[in-house]
Amino acid sequence: MIRLENLTKRYGGFTAVDDVTFEARPGVVTGFLGPNGAGKSTALRMVCGLTPPTSGRVTVLGRAYRDLPTPAAHVGTLLDAAAQHAGRTGREILTLAAIAAGRPRTRVDEMLDLVGLTADESRRRVRHYSLGMRQRLGIAQALLPDPQVLVLDEPANGLDPQGIHWMRTLLAGLAAQGRTVLLSSHLLHEVELVADELVLIGRGRIVAQGTKTALLAGTGSVATTPEPARLAEALTRAGLVVRGVDGDAVSVDADGERVARVALDAALLVTDLRPAQGARLEQLFLELTGSADRSAVAA
Amino acid sequence: MSTATTAGSVTVTPGPAPIPDLAGAPGVPFARLVRLESRKVVDTRSGRWLLVTIAALVAVALGLVLRFGEPGDLTFGMLVAVTSTVLLLLYPVLGILTVTAETSQRTALVTYAVEPRRWRVVAAKVVAASWWAALGLAVAVALGAAAHGIAVLTRDVPADWSPAWASLGGFALSLLLAVLQGIAFGLLLSSPALAVSAYFVLPVGWVFVANLTPGLRRIGPWLDPSSSGEILVRGAMTGTEWAHLATSNALWVALPLAVGLAVLSRREVK
Numbered sequence: 290m291i292r293l294e295n296l297t298k299r300y301g302g303f304t305a306v307d308d309v310t311f312e313a314r315p316g317v318v319t320g321f322l323g324p325n326g327a328g329k330s331t332a333l334r335m336v337c338g339l340t341p342p343t344s345g346r347v348t349v350l351g352r353a354y355r356d357l358p359t360p361a362a363h364v365g366t367l368l369d370a371a372a373q374h375a376g377r378t379g380r381e382i383l384t385l386a387a388i389a390a391g392r393p394r395t396r397v398d399e400m401l402d403l404v405g406l407t408a409d410e411s412r413r414r415v416r417h418y419s420l421g422m423r424q425r426l427g428i429a430q431a432l433l434p435d436p437q438v439l440v441l442d443e444p445a446n447g448l449d450p451q452g453i454h455w456m457r458t459l460l461a462g463l464a465a466q467g468r469t470v471l472l473s474s475h476l477l478h479e480v481e482l483v484a485d486e487l488v489l490i491g492r493g494r495i496v497a498q499g500t501k502t503a504l505l506a507g508t509g510s511v512a513t514t515p516e517p518a519r520l521a522e523a524l525t526r527a528g529l530v531v532r533g534v535d536g537d538a539v540s541v542d543a544d545g546e547r548v549a550r551v552a553l554d555a556a557l558l559v560t561d562l563r564p565a566q567g568a569r570l571e572q573l574f575l576e577l578t579g580s581a582d583r584s585a586v587a588a
Numbered sequence: 589m590s591t592a593t594t595a596g597s598v599t600v601t602p603g604p605a606p607i608p609d610l611a612g613a614p615g616v617p618f619a620r621l622v623r624l625e626s627r628k629v630v631d632t633r634s635g636r637w638l639l640v641t642i643a644a645l646v647a648v649a650l651g652l653v654l655r656f657g658e659p660g661d662l663t664f665g666m667l668v669a670v671t672s673t674v675l676l677l678l679y680p681v682l683g684i685l686t687v688t689a690e691t692s693q694r695t696a697l698v699t700y701a702v703e704p705r706r707w708r709v710v711a712a713k714v715v716a717a718s719w720w721a722a723l724g725l726a727v728a729v730a731l732g733a734a735a736h737g738i739a740v741l742t743r744d745v746p747a748d749w750s751p752a753w754a755s756l757g758g759f760a761l762s763l764l765l766a767v768l769q770g771i772a773f774g775l776l777l778s779s780p781a782l783a784v785s786a787y788f789v790l791p792v793g794w795v796f797v798a799n800l801t802p803g804l805r806r807i808g809p810w811l812d813p814s815s816s817g818e819i820l821v822r823g824a825m826t827g828t829e830w831a832h833l834a835t836s837n838a839l840w841v842a843l844p845l846a847v848g849l850a851v852l853s854r855r856e857v858k
């Protein structure tokens with residue numbers, strides 16, 4: 290369980306995290322989504338007691354992070370896969386993690402197996418690792434303590450689609466055991482695949498939050514037709530609101546049956562008809578990305 | 589966990605994960621932090637090479653003294669004093685690097701997430717660096733003994749194994765102070781290059797300025813640790829010199845250490 294309450298971080302006049310309140314619950318994978326520089330990493334560092342908040346508070350398992358007796362045993366963190374001593378081997382980094390959390394050394398090999406790093410790769414220095422390998426090592430490091438709570442900053446960064454699928458299965462399994470998983474991402478499709486609940490942040494503020502189903506549920510349908518202009522006209526005549534025409538696709542605020550009847554009455558061919566999946570969230574995300582990019586400030 | 593089974597590619601602990609009962613649980617054992625920090629000194633190539641370099645330089649210095657030194661310089665006590673010069677020069681660098689690597693290699697993100705009470709990490713670093721310094725001292729004394737043995741056999745030097753306890757104790761204390769000063773400078777300056785150069789340049793600059801300023805020259809030994817430090821290694825300390833050692837190290841070791849800890853406890857770790 291992680292709770293952020295009115296969490297705010299200011300750097301001089303710049304507000305990196307602005308009055309953020311949400312909860313990552315046990316049994317659920319919570320996705321923290323936002324464009325680069327939206328304040329995700331700053332918020333996650335505040336969760337782990339590394340960045341002091343300007344105001345507000347965070348609790349992990351009901352306590353401030355620094356009041357956890359052995360945080361390394363209860364909270365698995367991956368805050369930056371690049372933040373490793375380049376001269377250490379992957380195996381050594383996991384061995385240090387095992388010592389820190391008071392876990393047996395056998396966990397090191399278990400974790401290497403789990404993330405798919407070979408024995409040979411584990412003896413190489415991290416300097417020679419690819420981004421994807423570093424990411425896998427970081428995930429292994431976070432999971433090694435068998436923690437109740439996972440805090441992962443951009444864990445899917447650098448993973449191929451197969452790797453992202455693997456991570457989804459892994460994190461869903463961990464959440465199903467009653468663990469709390471909070472991860473961040475700047476890619477909508479990535480977090481869509483992995484998370485159950487979403488918190489969308491832009492320029493430090495939360496702009497949307499809820500279950501993935503609720504946020505991605507489309508209102509309306511998208512119909513594909515060889516004659517989009519005529520279909521749009523027919524739909525408007527039937528009193529429906531046409532949101533837009535994109536090539537041969539017509540977006541409309543109505544369910545599929547209604548659209549099909551209008552098309553049938555107008556004797557128009559429809560080649561594809563489906564609910565408008567996630568259109569709203571995607572739109573929101575694109576707007577955020579656009580405006581955040583213009584005022585991008587490195588956090 | 590030993591009960592973990594593998595289902596597909598996911599390690600699954602059977603049943604729901606237990607909710608930890610945190611009330612009254614003890615914190616991270618200090619011995620565990622020391623073990624971590626001590627391991628981190630030697631688990632990189634740079635760390636290991638620093639120790640190997642120190643040992644090699646000690647051997648070279650002893651070799652030079654054996655070859656060119658006066659017979660009177662080849663007693664066991666004198667040879668150990670030769671090794672102390674090398675150790676006192678280079679061990680502070682080890683102290684500096686144990687602290688600055690956390691920022692330059694960005695491992696601080698992990699280190700201070702493991703132990704958010706950051707002063708305990710620094711305390712563990714002090715103990716770990718001191719442990720490696722103690723080991724270095726033992727090796728240096730052994731090499732000094734070997735060198736004296738060679739001198740007795742090859743250069744007709746009378747055997748003199750008197751260990752000069754006062755001098756050896758002074759050597760150990762100097763080494764501890766040097767490591768502490770390295771850690772303090774590392775905390776204060778966080779960049780390895782900056783901390784190392786400051787460590788070597790500032791005292792020289794200080795002596796230079798103090799010699800030009802009549803007021804400072806008079807109180808020099810109270811503020812400059814090198815003068816009492818030299819007497820400490822010779823094992824010839826008197827009351828006044830102990831006082832000099834205390835005040836000068838308060839300025840060069842305790843003060844930067846205190847300021848460094850205060851800065852670290854508030855600093856944002858990125």
